[in-house]
Amino acid sequence: MSFSFALPSQLNAALPPEKRGVRRDYVKMLVINTKTKRTTHDVFFHLSHYLERGDVVVLNASRTLPAVLTATSKDRRYEVRLARRLKAQQWEVLVPHVSLEQGEILHFSKHLTAVVEHVNAHSPFITLFFHLPEPAFFDEVYKIGEPVRYEYIETPWKLDYYQTVFGSVPGSVEMPSAGRAFSWELLFQLQAMGVKIAFVELHTGLSYLMDDRWHIGPRENKEFYNISKETANVIHTAKQKGKRIIAVGTTVVRALESAAASGTLQPKKGWTNLYISEQSKLQIVDGLITGLHEPEASHLDLLTAFVPREFLQAAYSEAVEHRYLWHEFGDMNLII
Structure with a gap:
């Protein structure tokens, strides 16, 4: 079960970083090291400091629709x-x-x-x-169309602010926001140091139903995904060499783990309602790049598959104390 915590309203990111005078790849980054049980406070552009040659960063190629x-x-x-x-x-x-x-x-x-x-x-x-x-x-x-906008965002920003730089396959009705902080400069930097970049598709569905009568649980939330043969081969080769697979977003975790029911990642497309929690044994993904998730969100359950619940709660308390920003225009969290 996800946990609750106090999130001050001023920590809801109402403006895109670019409108706050910050490059999209220079938002803050909370690093949670699962081996040392330590947290580090950094900026996202320093992501390369935490990755190694041969690691694979897996991005969601889904492009946001003005839904x-x-x-x-x-x-x-x-x-x-x-x-x-x-x-x-x-x-x-x-x-x-x-x-x-x-x-x-x-x-x-x-x-x-x-x-x-x-x-x-x-x-x-x-x-x-x-x-x-x-x-x-x-x-x-x-x-x-216009992009989906929630109550903490007062200004109707243009669709470009809701796109990742690499999104290429239209289909997501809400931005796959974990990839938003990447710039082409950062992606080229990672490739130059030997980090592999791979893509999957998982089209995100509508999460907010605007009516308290309705609630869609994670097992009811079916989303379409597609993993190519090329991506499956890149990941398989890296796993054989003992390298890490770093998923960018909970969408990517769900897609990769859904396609690995046999223990080996297969090229696959279809619908997934996979629910991941602290009881789940991850077969493919070793680390995660994600945003900060709101209190009691089901995404927090997924994070406990990487981080013990008590450690995660302590890290989130630090994020609040250090004035990290939440939601799609907010700061980032690296779990390795």
Whole structure:
């Protein structure tokens, strides 16, 4: 079970680092060393100080969508939030505080419409079938949509602030934020010292449902992932040589461990609802780069697969004391 702690509201990062006068790769970094049981306070650009030649840093190549759309139906306007893509042209979406009917047509723009395929009274989501196929669907969404924004972010920042520099495969409705702090300069620096860079895809779903009636637990949160043969081979070779696999984000941990059910990482794509906690035995991942997670978040359970709960709680207390910033525009945490 995740733990609770007091998080002062002023530690919610309301501004992107660039708007605070800080390069995205110069946010603060809390380093938790699981062997020495010590913490270090540093900046993210010094990541190379903690990695070794032959280590593999695994990034999530998923690119953030502007997932908040506006639709018109029967002369009424609705906010529609993409939640997750089920298959070609079919999406689960959240329409806050509105009841729609099966067969109803939603108009998003003169080029994009959708029909309500399924309504479930026991779920916050409805299923839409969009009439535009990919990639035209994504082209239109990027023109008309806005990024998901939470209450601690007062200004509607442009989508670029919600992208990682390397994201290339559209699909995440919320930013895979653990990779945000990477710059091309830092990635090239790591490669120059012999650190391998590999990519997986895991498209993040909608986490905040805007209604206290609904709660999606980690086992109910299915997300699509894809691990290529190239990435599987890079990781397999590194493991054989005794090198470390460093996942960037809890999404990457879930993807890699989901594809390693047999004990060996396989090229694989599909849906995962893998729940990782202190009882889990990780088969692939040795370290983690992540943001700081809010009190009682299920992501904290995943972190306890790397760090004993008491040590993690103490480290988070230090982060609060040292005024680290939380959420997608906040500071970073390296666990090795």
